[in-house]
Amino acid sequence: DVKVTQSSRYLVKRTGEKVFLECVQDMDHENMFWYRQDPGLGLRLIYFSYDVKMKEKGDIPEGYSVSREKKERFSLILESASTNQTSMYLCASNPRGARSYEQYFGPGTRLTVT
Amino acid sequence: DQQVKQNSPSLSVQEGRISILNCDYTNSMFDYFLWYKKYPAEGPTFLISISSIKDKNEDGRFTVFLNKSAKHLSLHIVPSQPGDSAVYFCAASLSWGKFQFGAGTQVVVTP
Numbered sequence: 001d002v003k004v005t006q007s008s009r010y011l012v013k014r015t016g017e018k019v020f021l022e023c024v025q026d027m028d029h030e031n032m033f034w035y036r037q038d039p040g041l042g043l044r045l046i047y048f049s050y051d052v053k054m055k056e057k058g059d060i061p062e063g064y065s066v067s068r069e070k071k072e073r074f075s076l077i078l079e080s081a082s083t084n085q086t087s088m089y090l091c092a093s094n095p096r097g098a099r100s101y102e103q104y105f106g107p108g109t110r111l112t113v114t
Numbered sequence: 115d116q117q118v119k120q121n122s123p124s125l126s127v128q129e130g131r132i133s134i135l136n137c138d139y140t141n142s143m144f145d146y147f148l149w150y151k152k153y154p155a156e157g158p159t160f161l162i163s164i165s166s167i168k169d170k171n172e173d174g175r176f177t178v179f180l181n182k183s184a185k186h187l188s189l190h191i192v193p194s195q196p197g198d199s200a201v202y203f204c205a206a207s208l209s210w211g212k213f214q215f216g217a218g219t220q221v222v223v224t225p
Binding site for chain 2: 040045058108
């Protein structure tokens with residue numbers, strides 16, 4: 001079974017703090033993704049990576065950065081957390097050339113910024 | 115601007131009956147469509163997909179229909195079971211796996 005794990009299920013941070021969300025997948029997938037899920041908006045892509053040290057902006061990258069130093073690990077960084085970044089964050093991965101493009105998701109991190 | 119829309123935020127259906135979930139999209143260049151199912155406190159899991167060159171794909175109780183001229187996608191679940199109670203997301207891809215997701219439809223299957 002593909003396993004995508006996220007470092008925390010729940011996080012509470014203060015405005016202005018630097019926040020790190022970690023994601024690890026164990027299936028040697030080339031592609032990894034970070035989404036945020038908000039009510040009425042569905043999942044929105046923040047950043048994705050198709051290889052180690054490679055990254056591309058998604059639809060809402062402002063206020064976020066990412067790091068991919070190893071193939072299995074993809075980190076999302078909130079440089080200076082703000083209250084509008086309170087959300088559910090989901091990490092996903094899939095192999096390059098996946099026939100149906102299906103993505104495998106982690107359980108999510110519920111981040112609250114106060 | 116959302117390119118993929120699920121206009122029904124919720125759907126209630128009796129056990130054993132058909133559930134029909136709808137999804138509309140605006141970009142005719144989307145080449146692959148997927149449905150995901152999400153339980154509370156879990157990540158979405160893949161359910162079924164369809165390529166833009168097809169108009170129907172079936173997998174057990176789940177069938178996805180694609181009407182390209184109407185830019186409309188639907189998921190049929192027959193028969194509906196209590197374990198189908200979840201949030202369902204449709205997603206559309208322009209390339210290799212970068213997706214646009216809809217807002218989701220909460221399905222509740224009642225006894």
